[in-house]
Amino acid sequence: MIETARESIRVLFYMFTEDKAGTRVLQALTEAARRGVAVRLLLDEFGCGAIRPGFLEPLRDAGGTYSVFHPTLSRRYLIRNHQKMVVADGSRAIIGGANINEHYLTDEGPKHWRDLWLAVDGPAVEKLADYFDDIENWTVHPKPLVKKLRRIIARHSRGSGPIAWRFSGPIARSNPWPVQIVKDILSAKRLDIVAAYFSPSNAMLRRIGGVSERGGEARLVTASKSDNNATIAATRFTYGRLLKRGVRVFEYQPAKFHTKLYIADDAVHIGSANFDFRSLYLNLEMMLRVEDAQFARAMRDYVDGEIANSIEITPAIHKAKATLWRKTKWALSNFLVTTMDYTVTRRINLGQE
Structure with a gap:
């Protein structure tokens, strides 16, 4: 999905580890940014706490962006961004439960996880892309108020059908x-x-x-x-x-x-x-x-x-x-x-x- 993206890639994960799988995905994102794709990565600090400083810098150097959902000493401290999604060109998506980690992204070995992802395309993906944008903007805001986060959740959950x-x-x-x-x-x-x-x-x-x-x-x-x-x-x-x-x-x-x-x-x-x-x-x-x-x-x-x-x-x-x-x-x-x-x-x- 990353390799075939032409315009944009939005990636949000709770866990993104510095192993073979994480390195491979990061390289694909970096290469996409180099060819002019707008790449944006959003991670949770607790889930990605093991990443060493500088691991994600090649993405930024290539023109992509990354941001991290940080806890603060407030009500927000208990909140985790536990979501998982990849959105390509605003028209294709993967959602589900697995993280970016070599034991999640394999069906073999004694440490592998059983999990489920779903590929989605069509108009519903555009709505997911809009939601990502609002969550990312809230995350990087200097004063990310919880009440504003609640409004985002409510606004993007109004769809029916x-x-x-x-x-x-x-x-x-x-x-x-x-x-x-x-x-x-x-x-x-x-x-x-x-x-x-x-x-x-x-x-x-x-x-x-x-x-x-x-x-x-x-x-x-x-x-x-x-x-x-x-x-x-x-x-x-x-x-x-x-x-x-x-x-x-x-x-x-x-x-x-x-x-x-x-x-x-x-x-x-x-x-x-x-x-x-x-x-x-x-x-x-x-x-x-x-x-x-x-x-x-x-x-x-x-x-x-x-x-x-x-x-x-x-x-x-x-x-x-x-x-x-x-x-x-x-x-x-x-x-x-x-x-x-x-x-x-x-x-x-x-x-x-």
Whole structure:
């Protein structure tokens, strides 16, 4: 996509590492800038904290630009720009959950991640490009007020129809993507949640369980492997309430799991948001909602394939595992991941069982 861009490239990632994959992507961006393409790179400081000073300078030297979402000692300190997107020429895009890192951008090796991207083209991409511009302008502003960020999120989430963008951020009420996914869950007869990080509120757990309780089918596919064992333990803390309400729970086995995909009847949500407190109510996240029966069937087939590579956590299996010690660790992990940043909880080792 970068190599074929003729006019512009907009790139936004939470994590962009200085490894083979990051170096290759940076070289492609730099070469694009040299041939006259307007290249703009936007990164999150927490996610890209391991990059050495000067790594990105070749892009700037070639005529491109890069900016970094910095935390400040204010309410903004807790916010992370967790979004992932590439927009070429304002008409083609890639969105999803993967970062620019050699273990994300491969399907091989013991450390590789399982993730999902979606290629998008057409009029919807122009709207995404406009959103990028506003987020970038807000990031580089000398006084980036949170209230202005909220207005950007709300303004770009107003679209309707079969294809619509829904963004989320530090908004206490009427947060666009959480409001939309709740609406879809409350009316759903079939619900598939594929989420690497899953630790929503009790109210959200009740809504998910309600799909099964009113005669529908609800499934959760989540991680058994990660670089953040606290998030796995936090997810397991929710199993008891879900299983009691008839939700089927699966843990993906072959690789570390990082996918974010949600299907409620014929509505499909794909993007950067996990199903946890930070993604639902605090981080900057982007999701594309596609309402189309054929596309929903195709993505449900994809979920079936993930389930074929998963172990089902039945009520009996969960009961056998849920010792007092484990439940205590699960509860503590759930508390930590709903209050701390991913980069902090990743360093906490409570052990995984």
